[in-house]
Amino acid sequence: LITRRGLGVTMSMSMTSYTAKRPCLFVGGNGYDKDESPKSSSGEYDYWGSYITGKLNNYCSSFKFIRRDFKSKPWTESNHAKHFCDTAKGMASSGGNIGSVLIFTHGAGSLLVANALNTGRCAFSSSTRWYSANAPFGGMEMANRGTDDLCPDAYSALKDILDLLYVCKGSHHDDLHTGIEAVQSSYTSSYTPVDAASELDGALCGDDAEGLYYSFGQYVKSVDNQISSWGSSKRDGFVKLWQCKTVKSGGWSTNNLAQWATLHVNFADGTCRFGDPYSDPQGNRSPCSWYQAMAARA
DSSP states (O other), X not given: OXXXXXXXXXXXXXXXXXXXXXXXXXXXXXXXXXXXEEESOOOTTSTTTTHHHHHHTTTEEEEEEEEOOOSSSOTTOHHHHHHHHHHHHHHOEETTEEOSOEEEEETHHHHHHHHHHHTTSOOBOTTOEEEEESOOTTOOHHHHTIIIIITTTTHHHHHHHHHHTTOEESTTSOEEOHHHHTTSHHHHHHHOGGGGGGGOSEEEEEOOSSTTOOGGGHHHHHXXXXXXXXXXXXXXXSSBHHHHHTTOSSOOBSSTTOSEEEXXXXXXXXXXXXXXXXXXXXXXXXXXXXXXXXXXXX
């Protein structure tokens, strides 16, 4: 892993404005069932929803949304890494590395990028920026408990969201798809995606399973209710807070504009798919505003 930090690059902690537009690349996780060419737009019912492009239009010169098979393939699949690197370098390159690209990742998409860096498939330049949301760097508790709490016992009640994310498989829905098995803690600990944490420029983690309670995001709370191993842990409905925050030991803030933000949102909210709430008096429930704040940083 060749890091920008190793090249002596200093990252500013200030919320400065980046006036020049740059290409923006989005990498999603579980929820795709086939490998496709990158898309230049995101619709209302797509992984990232339709709000994100409008929110970042003043900061992005172009958009690309990577779509990879996270149903039958793990995030460590080598072609996933190659596809990410080729796409990113095709948007902007510098000295053979990824150039001035603004990269946003969510869920297992963050692990895909970490794997590309850790395996040396590609590297960032000093002008690349990478921000992750709801990333299961320490594993995903929902996946850990998949065959115990969800498949098959709760499948009939939660079929809509479990099918949407390709969680359960088999004629009796009593097994897990490969993509979900790959975000179990036992799997992530074997490939240590957290080793790439030094390349992150910021992250969003959620601590409220109910979240904004919009659209299918409502089902996240239903899944959360089925998981028997939460205890008193804060979580986003799928990922325990510590599983997401393991990339950085301190410096987190409950603020929409924070570089390292812990917001009162759930796993689904973290894509900006459902927009921001109509009211956010505490300034800690607006994921789209976080994306905009990160895009505005230098």
